[in-house]
Amino acid sequence: MAVELTVQRRRGESGLSLIEVVLASLILLIIALGVIPMFTRSMASNVSGADSTELANMATERAEEMFQLPFDSPRLTIEQGKTSLVTNEVYTREDDAFVSGTAADAVSDGKLPLWTRVTTVQQYNVNDLTTPIVASSPLNPDPSAQVKEIVVAVAGLREGGPLGASRSLTVRVLKSR
DSSP: OOOOOOOOOOGGGSSOOHHHHHHHHHHHHHHHHHHHHHHHHHHHHHHHHHHHHHHHHHHHHHHHHHHHSOTTOGGGOOOTTOSEEEEEEEEETTTTEEEESOHHHHHHTTOOEEEEEEEEEEEEOGGGEETTTEEOSOOSSOTTOOEEEEEEEEEEOOOSSTTOOOOEEEEEEEEEO
């Protein structure tokens, strides 16, 4: 004896209609469009944070390096007849390091400049310092100078775009005898 089971289906319960699929897709599209700006903003914030960290590292590294030198080091000695010692450097993708020169020099050599770093050394007498500590009237090379100011300025060369422009930072250190 065989028992036959028959299941009757209703016509309306057989699956999703085209209208339901379109409405579900439309809802997902609206949600996705609302989330996309958060992703692009987070990408821009990550690039900006990475730039700031890189910038701070490049500036403080040079300032600490110069601060460790002896007061009478040739790298901190100002030439006769000048009031400051200025060193220009550029960081290129090809060199992957700072090299002497400017961004224009790097471009003329066919390289892509990413960062510039300008280190300036000036010397002062203690009497020239005011409160807050602001040095005025830098001295020509003078053996009586008791304070040297080391200023390191690093600037990015990326112009504005979807991820924003590069930043710049200046670090100032006073070194005394």
